[in-house]
Amino acid sequence: MQQTAKRTRVVDVLNTDNIGQTLTVKGWVRFFRQNRFLLLNDGSTIHNIQVVVDYESFDEALIKKLTTGAAVSATGQVVESQGSGQAVEILAETLELLGEAHPDQVQTTILQPKAHTLETLREQAHLRFRTNTFGAVFRIRHALAFAVHQYFNERGYYNLHTPIITASDAEGAGEMFQVTTLSLDAPPRTEEGGIDYGEDFFGKETSLTVSGQLEAELAAMALGQVYTFGPTFRAENSNTSRHLAEFWMIEPEVAFNDLRDNMDLGENFLKDCVKYATDHCADDLAFLHEREAKAESQLPKAQRNEMPLLARLAFVVNNEFERLTYTEAIDVLRNSKPYKKNKFEYPIEWGLDLHSEHERYLVEKHFMKPVILVDYPAAIKAFYMRLNDPDEQGRETVAAMDILFPGVGEIMGGSQREERLDVLQQRCAAFDIPAKEMDWYLDTRRFGTAVHAGFGLGFERLMMFVTGMTNIRDVIPFPRAPKSAEF
Ligand code: 4AD
Ligand code: MG
DSSP states (O other), rough: OOOOOOOHHHHHHHHHHHHOEEEEEEEEEEEEETTEEEEEEESSSSSOOOEEOOOSSEEEEEEETTOTTTTEEEEEEEOOOSSSOOEEEOOOOEEEEEEEEHHHHHHSSSSSOOOOOOHHHHHHHGGGGGGGHHHHHHHHHHHHHHHHHHHHHTTOOEEEOOEEEESSTTTOOOOOOOOOOOOOSSBBOOOOOOBBGGTTTTOOOOOESSSSHHHHHHHHHSSSSEEEEEEOOOOOOSTTTTOEEEEEEEEEEEOOOOOOHHHHHHHHHHHHHHHHHHHHHHHHHHHHHHHHHHHHHHGGGGSOSSSOOHHHHHHHHHOEEEEHHHHHHHHHHHHHHHTTTTTOOOOOTSSSSSHHHHHHIIIISOSSSSSEEEEGGGGGGGGTTTTTTOOTOOEEEEEEEEEEEETTTEEEEEEEBBBOOHHHHHHHTTOOOOTTTTHHHHGGGGOOOEEEEEEEHHHHHHHHHHHSSSGGGGGGOOOOOBBBBOO
């Protein structure tokens, strides 16, 4: 068997003192300038390693194949770079072509080294990992996922794996993808003519989960504090830049926490994640910061961010979030300039849900910082949220909280849970949820019920904020959205 040289990752070549050593790097060709400077990237960092090729010492046929996209192994001495732009470079002693990338074929792909639109990159999601932008995005995605686990692990939370296939609609929004092995052409029928789900794989109607919360509540009422971090599916037909049909959600659930504890946890957790990224992803964030600045310089001033990316991240870490009730927010909105000038598309009235334009006004124009809104009208929130005492006007609200972020809108949604059995049963009835199907959930309120609370953080919404990417499809490797499930 041929012995292949052990490779050193480019990030380690660049960040440790290797001058004078002979090392092997393996990566993909970004450019080959003047048949002399071979820029290789291996994904370990946004930076390339420059391999200096004395072309007279190599086979001409090999030199010709060192084209953009090809996979190459290069061995040679690490020396201080003569040119500017990099501290060290490798003087190639041996070069091996591991995998060709034919220029004619590369030309029709995004591997071709020129500026491509994000839309074009999305059409070749299998290749976009090779670009600087998506290399940075997905390295940051890893770092943030790690930060999430570290945050909860350090604070004594248990990671809970909740089911992906479920028989309950946790959010009660009816936006579920059905899971079935029944024939769609000729499903078995009941005597009444409906589909006989008794014959289906699970003997009942099942779907992909919209949230792991209800299961997490059961575990929290025994383990004390748990969190989930898993894929979540919503069949809402919203083709927006902030919605995916398949996204990842982090849902902590904590026994004995009330709404205030929940807000404190949510704010602290978000700040910690953002800080982790700024501490650990400096090179990638610097790249995305520059990228955004360049893109925004082409935009009219009104469409630019008030603060550049790195300043936005620092601002969130260093400032208290604004906390107010839904009722107070409605007052702010009804007294706002855009409301008075009829600039909002959707009406603003107590009892109606806030739209993205309203949330963005509060965060980006009025308070100019992240906002935590609490105590929403009971009728527009989920059945499990704790019913507050009616307000002075007799209106019913629940102990809900949404955290709104600049550029992203709702990044987190949560609540204190209804722990009183009788009230919860009434709420189930009000939402037409058959109590019998929810017995497993209601049981937690029968056996040692306690105050508890939790929230869901949309991982891709967090990614949008941290990377500054403005379309949610650009922060998940393989986006799923209405009419779109490529790769
Ligand atoms: O507000 P949501 O629907 O809350 C829940 O699912 C609760 N069970 C959470 C809990 O209390 N444990 O969703 C939570 C978050 C939203 O704030 C948003 O960030 C994200 O999930 N989200 C989406 N992200 C991408 N695409 C979608 N279609 C999303 N829907 C919700
Ligand atoms: Mg929500």
